[in-house]
Amino acid sequence: LLPPSMTAEEEAMDDLPSIAEIAVADGRFTTLVAALTAADLVGTLSDEGSFTVFAPTDDAFDALPEGTVATLLEDPAGALTDILLYHVVDGAVPAETVVTLESATTLNGADVTITVTEEGDVFLNDTIHVIITDIQASNGIIHVIDGVLLP
Numbered sequence: 001l002l003p004p005s006m007t008a009e010e011e012a013m014d015d016l017p018s019i020a021e022i023a024v025a026d027g028r029f030t031t032l033v034a035a036l037t038a039a040d041l042v043g044t045l046s047d048e049g050s051f052t053v054f055a056p057t058d059d060a061f062d063a064l065p066e067g068t069v070a071t072l073l074e075d076p077a078g079a080l081t082d083i084l085l086y087h088v089v090d091g092a093v094p095a096e097t098v099v100t101l102e103s104a105t106t107l108n109g110a111d112v113t114i115t116v117t118e119e120g121d122v123f124l125n126d127t128i129h130v131i132i133t134d135i136q137a138s139n140g141i142i143h144v145i146d147g148v149l150l151p
Contacts, residue, residue, distance in 0.1 A: 017137060018139050019045040019051060022135060023055060023142070028144075029058065030058055032057075032061070035080055036084060050139060051092070052088070052091065052092055052093040055087065055145065056149070063147065087145075089105070092141045094133075094141060095134050098122060099114075099120075099122060106151075110151045128145050128146065128149055131144050131145065
């Protein structure tokens with residue numbers, strides 16, 4: 001029996017790993033995990049709460065100009081934190097809701113624009129393609145993207 005304050009859906013969500021645990025275990029997000037660790041944000045994405053993370057793959061980070069990631073890692077409290085928070089939206093926003101939005105305000109305070117093509121593809125800021133949606137975590141949702149969002 002569930003305690004009266006917990007629904008079956010909440011119980012199922014509690015059994016899921018956190019956003020941070022999924023990113024670590026997946027293997028496609030080693031650069032993102034390193035950046036989150038450097039910026040001391042892993043705890044935030046492990047905590048309770050509800051977040052939507054647009055997670056760039058390692059290939060997305062590799063596409064940045066050479067030296068960009070290393071430069072950002074040297075100043076984790078500055079531009080790196082701003083960039084990482086630009087990938088996170090407060091609240092769990094499933095793909096079916098994302099496609100109805102024109103923009104979303106990120107945790108760094110800036111908006112990311114959302115465009116849906118006639119084919120149903122979703123792009124952030126016109127160029128970053130959402131390639132995998134709705135990876136459920138205990139504290140939110142991950143949508144995988146093919147580029148790094150820059151505020």
